[in-house]
Amino acid sequence: xxxxxxxxxxxxxxxxxxxxxxxxxxxxxxxxxxxxxxxxxxxxxxxxxxxxxxxxxxxxxxxxxxxxxxxxxxxxxxxxxxxxxxxxxxxxxxxxxxxxxxxxxxxxxxxxxxxxxxxxxxxxxxxxxxxxxxxxxxxxxxxxxxxxxxxxxxxxxxxxxxxxxxxxxxxxxxxxxxxxxxxxxxxxxxxxxxxxxxxxxxxxxxxxxxxxxxxxxxxxxxxxxxxxxxxxxxxxxxxxxxxxxxxxxxxxxxxxxxxxxxxxxxxxxxxxxxxxxxxxxxxxxxxxxxxxxxxxxxxxxxxxxxxxxxxxxxxxxxxxxxxxxxxxxxxxxxxxxxxxxxxxxxxxxxxxxxxxxxxxxxxxxxxxxxxxxxxxxxxxxxxxxxxxxxxxxxxxxxxxxxxxxxxxxxxxxxxxxxxxxxxxxxxxxxxxxxxxxxxxxxxxxxxxxxxxxxxxxxxxxxxxxxxxxxxxxxxxxxxxxxxxxxxxxxxxxxxxxxxxx
Amino acid sequence: xxxxxxxxxxxxxxxxxxxxxxxxxxxxxxxxxxxxxxxxxxxxxxxxxxxxxxxxxxxxxxxxxxxxxxxxxxxxxxxxxxxxxxxxxxxxxxxxxxxxxxxxxxxxxxxxxxxxxxxxxxxxxxxxxxxxxxxxxxxxxxxxxxxxxxxxxxxxxxxxxxxxxxxxxxxxxxxxxxxxxxxxxxxxxxxxxxxxxxxxxxxxxxxxxxxxxxxxxxxxxx
Numbered sequence: 001x002x003x004x005x006x007x008x009x010x011x012x013x014x015x016x017x018x019x020x021x022x023x024x025x026x027x028x029x030x031x032x033x034x035x036x037x038x039x040x041x042x043x044x045x046x047x048x049x050x051x052x053x054x055x056x057x058x059x060x061x062x063x064x065x066x067x068x069x070x071x072x073x074x075x076x077x078x079x080x081x082x083x084x085x086x087x088x089x090x091x092x093x094x095x096x097x098x099x100x101x102x103x104x105x106x107x108x109x110x111x112x113x114x115x116x117x118x119x120x121x122x123x124x125x126x127x128x129x130x131x132x133x134x135x136x137x138x139x140x141x142x143x144x145x146x147x148x149x150x151x152x153x154x155x156x157x158x159x160x161x162x163x164x165x166x167x168x169x170x171x172x173x174x175x176x177x178x179x180x181x182x183x184x185x186x187x188x189x190x191x192x193x194x195x196x197x198x199x200x201x202x203x204x205x206x207x208x209x210x211x212x213x214x215x216x217x218x219x220x221x222x223x224x225x226x227x228x229x230x231x232x233x234x235x236x237x238x239x240x241x242x243x244x245x246x247x248x249x250x251x252x253x254x255x256x257x258x259x260x261x262x263x264x265x266x267x268x269x270x271x272x273x274x275x276x277x278x279x280x281x282x283x284x285x286x287x288x289x290x291x292x293x294x295x296x297x298x299x300x301x302x303x304x305x306x307x308x309x310x311x312x313x314x315x316x317x318x319x320x321x322x323x324x325x326x327x328x329x330x331x332x333x334x335x336x337x338x339x340x341x342x343x344x345x346x347x348x349x350x351x352x353x354x355x356x357x358x359x360x361x362x363x364x365x366x367x368x369x370x371x372x373x374x375x376x377x378x379x380x381x382x383x384x385x386x387x388x389x390x391x392x393x394x395x396x397x398x399x400x401x402x403x404x405x406x407x408x409x410x411x412x413x414x415x416x417x418x419x420x421x422x423x424x425x426x427x428x429x430x431x432x433x434x435x436x437x438x439x440x441x442x443x444x445x446x447x448x449x450x451x452x453x454x455x456x457x458x459x460x461x462x463x464x465x466x467x468x469x470x471x472x473x474x475x476x477x478x479x480x481x482x483x484x485x486x487x488x489x490x491x492x493x494x495x496x497x498x499x500x501x
Numbered sequence: 502x503x504x505x506x507x508x509x510x511x512x513x514x515x516x517x518x519x520x521x522x523x524x525x526x527x528x529x530x531x532x533x534x535x536x537x538x539x540x541x542x543x544x545x546x547x548x549x550x551x552x553x554x555x556x557x558x559x560x561x562x563x564x565x566x567x568x569x570x571x572x573x574x575x576x577x578x579x580x581x582x583x584x585x586x587x588x589x590x591x592x593x594x595x596x597x598x599x600x601x602x603x604x605x606x607x608x609x610x611x612x613x614x615x616x617x618x619x620x621x622x623x624x625x626x627x628x629x630x631x632x633x634x635x636x637x638x639x640x641x642x643x644x645x646x647x648x649x650x651x652x653x654x655x656x657x658x659x660x661x662x663x664x665x666x667x668x669x670x671x672x673x674x675x676x677x678x679x680x681x682x683x684x685x686x687x688x689x690x691x692x693x694x695x696x697x698x699x700x701x702x703x704x705x706x707x708x709x710x711x712x713x714x715x716x717x718x719x720x721x722x723x
Contacts, residue, residue, distance in 0.1 A: 288593075288595075289593065289595045325636060325677060327636045327637055327639070327640035327675045327676075328640065329640050329643045329644050329675065330644065359677065361636065361676060361677025363636070363640075363672075363675050363676040363677070365643070365672070365675075374676045376676055376677050417682060417685075420676070
């Protein structure tokens with residue numbers, strides 16, 4: 001069946017010995033020769049030539065080929081080698097291998113079929129009048145062709161093969177063609193055995209009889225077949241579960257275990273340990289709970305990145321790691337306005353982490369025509385005099401950015417209740433479908449996506465009673481809203497210099 | 502409110518991690534007393550029915566039962582809901598976890614990162630019949646009920662939209678304000694804030710708002 005032309009597959013560097021599999025790509029007929037060559041490390045051409053040569057020895061070659069075709073499972077040997085190792089030892093979970101979508105397989109098969117057919121016709125034509133054996137050639141060829149077509153379905157029915165679009169129709173057509181061919185071939189052979197004198201009537205009767213027998217057998221075997229199908233389904237589900245588990249195991253291995261090892265090594269540095277634990281928590285939460293939108297499509301995701309950067313790189317006044325609690329309502333695609341807003345938000349967060357006092361809260365709300373951000377800390381308020389030059393930089397980087405986009409920025413200091421930076425940037429109205437999965441309605445984010453929250457530690461509202469309410473009885477009268485738009489030292493009466501900075 | 506309470510509030514603690522239960526018990530102050538513990542759904546249902554505590558601290562993810570976790574406990578304890586209030590406790594960020602337990606009757610939601618004093622405050626608040634909203638939960642409410650100006654409820658009995666005041670309260674809570682700070686900001690009493698929050702909780706539980714319904718249906722909660 002396989003003849004000539006070496007075409008060694010440019011396979012990956014093979015380990016000691018690949019398991020015996022029939023690869024789906026690069027095969028000619030059933031992939032037997034290719035599989036054997038990969039398994040034994042021989043050139044594929046040599047194997048093919050050997051198989052052909054063995055045909056001379058009483059048809060051993062085709063027999064071997066058929067045997068292997070039936071018994072050797074299809075699949076990529078390198079994948080199989082990888083899968084043979086326990087999942088815990090593989091560093092990464094096995095990814096679903098992409099089947100070669102070029103569809104060269106069917107074309108090759110069709111070509112071989114046509115070739116065989118042409119050969120058969122030529123054979124018959126040349127030997128038309130030589131001896132009694134000629135009459136057998138066509139029926140047997142037809143029969144064999146039909147069998148080959150039908151048996152090739154074995155590959156497609158192999159477990160684990162992913163359904164490809166169109167693959168099902170092709171396989172059904174192939175199977176039907178095979179059955180028809182084999183049936184016609186069988187009839188012709190029978191015809192040949194009996195001799196010329198077979199009548200159409202008898203033929204029809206025998207066909208009906210055999211169909212009845214087939215139907216009976218089918219009925220008898222149906223329960224068994226159904227059970228087989230069900231078991232196959234169960235097995236597939238089990239495989240999917242196992243794959244998922246391997247994926248999770250790989251992730252935990254790559255991230256959490258590494259971080260735990262790092263934490264153990266740095267156990268004497270509380271700030272660093274807290275920072276690493278926080279970074280790991282953030283990463284794990286994102287992996288577990290968040291939809292991961294494509295980059296550049298989500299303000300919420302961009303904000304998460306900003307928060308992560310600030311949490312990782314900035315420390316509080318005492319060098320301790322500071323956690324930023326954030327709540328995001330709505331989402332949209334970023335534009336220049338939200339970009340500026342996020343930059344300003346970053347500066348505000350850095351300011352709050354450096355000079356304020358935890359907890360630092362961040363609230364972002366995406367409205368229909370503007371985006372609002374509140375950054376709040378529980379420090380004593382800005383002390384403009386003490387950090388004058390720096391303050392100017394902050395003012396420029398927060399206020400300037402937002403104003404250039406037509407937005408507003410206000411800083412509110414309240415005695416005992418911390419400082420809040422409020423940023424608003426107008427944005428072009430965008431379709432509510434900016435959020436993943438949203439389809440209309442007033443909310444711009446779909447409910448299943450939920451509140452996009454990037455922090456794991458939102459304290460309850462009642463919790464904050466104890467933090468900053470000592471002087472809040474007169475808090476409202478002492479409120480001083482400071483608009484630092486002009487940048488010329490508008491001052492807040494509430495500033496105190498007794499902070500911890 | 503904390504100063505006026507003299508008798509400790511009895512609490513049943515439901516969590517499948519022994520370490521966590523120990524930690525919570527150690528962090529609670531004298532205002533709260535743990536009278537019972539449970540580590541899975543069936544135990545929790547039994548203990549709650551036996552002790553009928555005023556407050557149950559309920560983990561959202563629990564083994565046992567039919568696999569429904571904390572929400573299943575709430576459903577199976579629906580008959581004692583009049584006297585027993587549930588405060589959900591979870592490490593999860595997922596909206597379906599947060600709102601799943603609220604929709605089946607929990608009076609509030611806190612995460613496990615909460616410190617002891619704050620947890621006691623939350624327990625007392627729930628015991629007093631009020632709702633406990635974290636910034637996250639407030640954010641979800643705003644997300645689900647919409648922040649657009651056309652979405653304001655006119656009447657009090659409207660379940661599918663927030664009133665303007667309720668939305669203001671939710672926004673402040675989402676910004677990290679305590680109830681007291683919200684009250685100061687809006688020039689209203691803490692009691693009024695609690696009333697607003699309870700009204701929002703009721704809407705969250707009963708609303709048939711399109712997004713909530715779709716969201717719940719997708720998770721077979723209805």
